[in-house]
Amino acid sequence: MMDNFTPGPFTDELRTAGIPDHLHDWLGAFGVGTLVVKMGIRFLEMSPERTVATMPVEGNTQVAGILHGGAHVVLAETLGSFAAGMHAGAGRHALGIEVSATHHRAIAGGTVTGTCTAIHLGRTVATHEIVMTDEKGRRLSTARITNLLRDNDATAAG
Numbered sequence: 001m002m003d004n005f006t007p008g009p010f011t012d013e014l015r016t017a018g019i020p021d022h023l024h025d026w027l028g029a030f031g032v033g034t035l036v037v038k039m040g041i042r043f044l045e046m047s048p049e050r051t052v053a054t055m056p057v058e059g060n061t062q063v064a065g066i067l068h069g070g071a072h073v074v075l076a077e078t079l080g081s082f083a084a085g086m087h088a089g090a091g092r093h094a095l096g097i098e099v100s101a102t103h104h105r106a107i108a109g110g111t112v113t114g115t116c117t118a119i120h121l122g123r124t125v126a127t128h129e130i131v132m133t134d135e136k137g138r139r140l141s142t143a144r145i146t147n148l149l150r151d152n153d154a155t156a157a158g
Contacts (some may be wrong), residue, residue, distance in 0.1 A: 018043035018053070023086075039074055044113075048087035048126070051079045051116040057109050066106040072141040073101050076130040079116035080145030084126035087118075087149070094126065094147035101143040110135050124149050 008014075010031030014024055017032045023046060032041075039060055045052040053075065060071040077099050084094035112132050120127040126147045132140040 013037060017041065020046060026086075033078075035074060036078055039071065039078075041075060041078055043082075046082065046086065048083050048121055049118045051083040051086075051128075053079055053114050055112050055114070057107055057112060061108070066108050067112065067140070069101070069103055069141075072103060072112075072132055073099060073143060075112065075114045075132060076101060076116070076141075076143030077145055079114050079130050080126075080128040080143075081147060083116050083118065083128055084145075084147035084149065087121050087126050088147075091152050092149055093152055094149055096145060097148050098146040099143065101141050103141045105134075105138060105140050107134050107140055112140060119144070122149075 008024065008028035010028055011024065013031045014027055017036060019027060019032065031037075040056045041053050042055075043051070043053045055071065055075050057067045060068055062068040077096060080099070081094055081096055088094050112134065114130050114132050116128045116130045118126070119129055126149060128145055128147075130143040130145065132143070134140055
């Protein structure tokens with residue numbers, strides 16, 4: 001646990017990604033992850049029930065110039081995993097065990113918004129639906145992720 005006066009090693013990364021200050025203790029030792037940084041994901045809301053973030057299309061396209069399908073899944077898995085991790089709580093963590101996505105519409109520019117909504121928040125499993133939309137609110141893809149919730153094991157190597 002960090003004190004409220006000494007910035008952690010990832011403070012700038014967390015602020016850039018839009019992580020609220022009250023979650024810095026949770027993520028302060030690890031940051032948001034290098035893929036989140038590379039993809040340009042920025043969080044707007046964060047709770048176990050609803051997590052929202054944006055991601056630019058630019059820099060995340062496939063050869064045809066549209067947003068890569070894998071980028072949709074990266075945004076979805078990021079949102080679902082962060083939401084499940086918050087639900088798991090202190091001394092616990094979330095492990096993704098299933099993710100799927102259906103792509104409805106292509107996008108070649110602008111910003112994508114992912115809205116993650118809890119379907120089930122249990123003691124051992126959390127499932128979320130993530131809807132990606134364009135700047136006009138049109139649905140681009142729908143994803144679902146299920147995370148297993150586990151207790152941290154101090155003896156585990158990682």
